[in-house]
Amino acid sequence: MATLMITGGMRSTATDILDVHANILPFQQTLRKICLKSTLRMTSLPDTHPLARDIKMAYNYGNARNFAKPKRHPSPLHKLMYEFKVNPARMEK
Secondary structure: OHHHHHHOOOOOOOHHHHHHHOOOOOHHHHHHHHHHHHHHHHHOOOOOOOOHHHHHHHHHHHHHOOOOOOOOOOOHHHHHHHHHOOOHHHOOO
16 A cells, blocks of 8 residues: 555556565565564674673573474564574674
């Protein structure tokens, strides 16, 4: 709907085609891109940051289980670490 207004296309035009012409990513890819950026930003936090320890613990929990068996009630940090498998110890601070 938004791409129809951005491009000025007709109502009968396929929105997938308009997304390509307007250079807009589909919603799923946009969401994944935002999550990856935030994960990279969190894993590059300095060790003095209050969240740094929890981020390392979330990664180590998944790494010890080869990211195969998630927790029963995973936190958003655990979900991000299971999805992207970014090692905070290997990130430049």
